[in-house]
């Protein structure tokens with residue numbers, strides 16, 4: 001459940017230490033204290049933005065969709081005066097749904113090949129072996145005459 005408690009920027013500014021680190025991204029007030037150690041970009045960059053609106057910095061890095069979805073996990077509220085967009089904005093960015101569709105389409109296409117391939121695999125060696133033995137039979141028979 002995403003928190004919608006309203007905070008002013010001066011309230012956010014009070015949380016700018018390593019033990020209590022908040023920042024704002026896209027109007028979301030985020031408590032990233034527990035995320036500092038896990039942030040793939042390092043804790044330093046987060047601490048530099050502590051207590052501030054880091055929207056521009058976050059966008060400048062070109063964070064992935066999974067990074068954008070992670071924002072919800074750390075949200076403790078929203079910034080006062082921000083016209084808050086629907087949470088679905090973040091979830092729409094998820095890559096999970098298209099991946100599932102691509103997978104099922106691939107499975108359907110792939111399903112036809114083995115039946116056809118099995119027939120070819122069965123008959124081609126049979127025809128080759130048959131031709132070989134016919135040839136041997138005919139050539140051996142003619143040399144004996």
Ligand code: HEM
Pocket residue numbers: 025030032035039040041042045046049054057058061062063064065066067068070071074
């Ligand atoms: C709660 C907020 C944030 C989350 C959840 C987050 C998440 C992530 C994730 C998952 C990555 C790995 C790459 C990717 O998937 O895009 C990443 C990389 C990075 N992040 Fe963040 N980030 C946050 C805030 C910030 C802020 C505010 C800054 C800068 C001021 C920043 C700077 C970076 C940098 C420099 C990298 C490394 C990029 C690279 O190696 O190419 N991040 N972050």
